[in-house]
Amino acid sequence: MAGAAGARRSRSTGRVTLADVAQAAGVSPITVSRALRGERAVAPELCERVRAAAAALGYVPDPAARALASSRSSHVAVLIPKLSNTLFVDLLDAVQNTLVPAGYQTLIGVTHYSAAEEEAALRSFLAHRPAGLIVTGSDRSAAACALIDGSGVPCVRVMEVGREEGGYSVGFSQRDAGRAITQQLLDSGRQHIAYVAAQLDPRTLERGEGYAAALAHAGLADRTNQVLSAEPSSMALGGAMLERVLLDAPQTDAIFFCNDDLAQGALLAALRLGIAVPGRVAVAGFNDLPGSDQMLPPLTTVATPRREIGAQAAQMLLKLMRGQPVDAPHLDLGFQVVRRASA
Amino acid sequence: MAGAAGARRSRSTGRVTLADVAQAAGVSPITVSRALRGERAVAPELCERVRAAAAALGYVPDPAARALASSRSSHVAVLIPKLSNTLFVDLLDAVQNTLVPAGYQTLIGVTHYSAAEEEAALRSFLAHRPAGLIVTGSDRSAAACALIDGSGVPCVRVMEVGREEGGYSVGFSQRDAGRAITQQLLDSGRQHIAYVAAQLDPRTLERGEGYAAALAHAGLADRTNQVLSAEPSSMALGGAMLERVLLDAPQTDAIFFCNDDLAQGALLAALRLGIAVPGRVAVAGFNDLPGSDQMLPPLTTVATPRREIGAQAAQMLLKLMRGQPVDAPHLDLGFQVVRRASA
DNA sequence: CTGAAAGCGCTTACAG
DNA sequence: CTGAAAGCGCTTACAG
Numbered sequence A, B: 001m002a003g004a005a006g007a008r009r010s011r012s013t014g015r016v017t018l019a020d021v022a023q024a025a026g027v028s029p030i031t032v033s034r035a036l037r038g039e040r041a042v043a044p045e046l047c048e049r050v051r052a053a054a055a056a057l058g059y060v061p062d063p064a065a066r067a068l069a070s071s072r073s074s075h076v077a078v079l080i081p082k083l084s085n086t087l088f089v090d091l092l093d094a095v096q097n098t099l100v101p102a103g104y105q106t107l108i109g110v111t112h113y114s115a116a117e118e119e120a121a122l123r124s125f126l127a128h129r130p131a132g133l134i135v136t137g138s139d140r141s142a143a144a145c146a147l148i149d150g151s152g153v154p155c156v157r158v159m160e161v162g163r164e165e166g167g168y169s170v171g172f173s174q175r176d177a178g179r180a181i182t183q184q185l186l187d188s189g190r191q192h193i194a195y196v197a198a199q200l201d202p203r204t205l206e207r208g209e210g211y212a213a214a215l216a217h218a219g220l221a222d223r224t225n226q227v228l229s230a231e232p233s234s235m236a237l238g239g240a241m242l243e244r245v246l247l248d249a250p251q252t253d254a255i256f257f258c259n260d261d262l263a264q265g266a267l268l269a270a271l272r273l274g275i276a277v278p279g280r281v282a283v284a285g286f287n288d289l290p291g292s293d294q295m296l297p298p299l300t301t302v303a304t305p306r307r308e309i310g311a312q313a314a315q316m317l318l319k320l321m322r323g324q325p326v327d328a329p330h331l332d333l334g335f336q337v338v339r340r341a342s343a
Numbered sequence C, D: 001c002t003g004a005a006a007g008c009g010c011t012t013a014c015a016g
Helices: A020-025 A029-037 A044-057 A063-070 A086-099 A115-127 A144-150 A172-187 A204-215 A235-249 A260-273 A304-322 B018-025 B027-038 B044-057 B063-072 B086-100 B115-127 B142-151 B174-186 B200-219 B235-248 B258-273 B306-321
Strands: A075-079 A104-112 A132-136 A155-160 A169-172 A193-197 A226-227 A253-258 A283-285 A301-303 A330-332 A336-340 B075-080 B107-110 B132-136 B155-160 B169-172 B193-197 B225-228 B254-257 B283-285 B302-303 B330-333 B336-338
Touching: A020 A029, A020 A044, A020 B027, A020 B044, A029 A044, A063 A330, A063 B063, A075 A086, A075 A115, A075 A304, A075 B235, A086 A104, A086 A304, A086 B107, A104 A115, A104 B086, A104 B107, A115 A144, A132 A144, A132 A304, A144 B155, A155 A204, A155 A304, A169 A304, A172 A193, A172 A253, A172 A283, A172 A301, A193 A204, A193 A260, A193 B027, A193 B254, A204 B115, A235 A253, A235 A260, A253 A260, A260 A283, A301 B330, B018 B027, B018 B044, B027 B044, B044 B336, B075 B086, B075 B115, B075 B306, B086 B107, B086 B306, B115 B142, B132 B306, B155 B200, B155 B306, B169 B174, B169 B306, B174 B193, B174 B200, B174 B254, B174 B283, B174 B302, B174 B336, B193 B235, B193 B258, B200 B225, B225 B235, B235 B258, B254 B258, B258 B283
Parallel strands: A075 A104, A075 A132, A132 A155, A155 A169, A169 A330, A193 A226, A193 A253, A253 A283, B075 B107, B075 B132, B132 B155, B155 B169, B169 B330, B193 B225, B193 B254, B254 B283
Antiparallel strands: A301 A336, B302 B336
16 A cells, blocks of 8 residues: 555566667567577567667666576676786787777786786686686686686686687797897897896797897807896886996897896996996897887887787687687787887 | 476576575575675574585676666766876776776776767767766767766766865865966076977966966066977977967067976977086976976976876765765875976 | 577675 | 575577
């Protein structure tokens, strides 16, 4: 006797449901579901009626209900090592730009370069039944790999090209890139080239291998000088490492830094200390980050296609999630040596 | 006759469910649900048994089922203008760091400083029934506000303190900060101070108001010189704007840039052009971004508490989502003028 | 090409 | 403090 009808036991959320659209269009809910998803053939005329009704009512499918019924959400989990590196933020941005218009939502997991954190993130994300997965690099614990494989969730690895590991990957050869920039230094007449790296992830190490290979190829294997620091990368650290290298190995006439932030810091430190670049020492970086072209002198570096990697990986994942064939499971997007005045 | 039992009509996903835990613990599913969520009183002994069973079975609650049943997901949508600004990435990182351990997932929406994009993002996110919302700034379309209010989803605004707008906010006074750094310039004896800004969002404009107020207070209202560009902020633009200002208004002896990237670019351009800083012109920035302390000379700027803003906003949202009282709905976290050698 | 039934895995709203 | 029933809003698996 409380008033209008339907006021008992109602858990209704007030939202427009599939059933509402079905009623308005004069068809069954399943038909609405199929028409709206474009799944299976629905008579064109019905299709039209359903779309019109959905639009008129302002129907928005409930992702939770859809996920529960289909046991697959509209989420794509993206695992990156850090948010403080422009590289990964650019990658993420590009991924989002192609996934969001396709109706997917991105879930970000930051792993801090830790295998344990990656595993934990994977475990938690997989519980959300993501439709897809994008992970950084090819190096991960066996447990993490098992988690991914066992889940059956399509996964694309980014930044490196991992043909050997199977699966799907989009990136470029870190080794070749390291080799190319070192070769550039050699070509400009440098003989005592050091490789300075921080935040020793596998990609950093691979660039070091490329560096060593270039020296070996030039018959300078005995002059290899890799200065590695496990500290996080920063401009301040770059400056400090420049000083250290020139102190420990004064004959050094060129330094290849594993990342532009280190190189930018080194350039600024050189300016402060009155060390001529490239006169006394040539400086090269990696990634072509914002600001590298503004340095004094402008920084010679390797431009990496992180945005395109993100876009292509997302595109590949889209195909996998839709069950469409992927013609090339491993995409090598290359890199570009950008010669500026610092080397 | 196909073999083992239970092979018909099964849509089972193989995952461990609440029912499995209930059976193992010898209680009803609702009791498990309550014990695990800590909702309502459950006998301590039962609670323990349930926890043990859940752990033994490796039970992970299904977020989709939970969202559908409770009409509230474990997602928090965060709307920021851009991913290319370190400021917002730091904010995001801090938000994630406090929300993820609390069991929430962050959904990122990038609005590109566009009211229309913000509205669209809001519409799409709200369909996901987020548990909470974090949005940047207090300026948004009436439609966007209506969307937020109408949804009933708890929302915290960040970066500015918006007591007037009601609701909840965490940030600092952009106006006061602009005023403080300008005062710093005045105190060091500068008389012809320009304010140079790009990417004219409301906060940038507020800083400009603070700048104007400081000049007015010093009796220099007639020397106000605001040079505004709607272009996106960048180091290169900062260099170009420095040149333009010194050309158009040669008497200028100090420039307050609305963001450190512009200021850093200006500093580098000054070095390139042989313009003495602070001798010929003092330079100040805003935000204290990475690299500002490495510049030549190091950049005087305003350190903004973006990480703490993110953390506190997340904390506040956590309370709102749990229905707990929030003692201070508007948190002013302040800022700090960092005096270095450029001004 | 269309539909009636059942179910996805939880929580709400009532009882006791 | 505990539970049996119903329901959240979709899609799957069968039929026709």
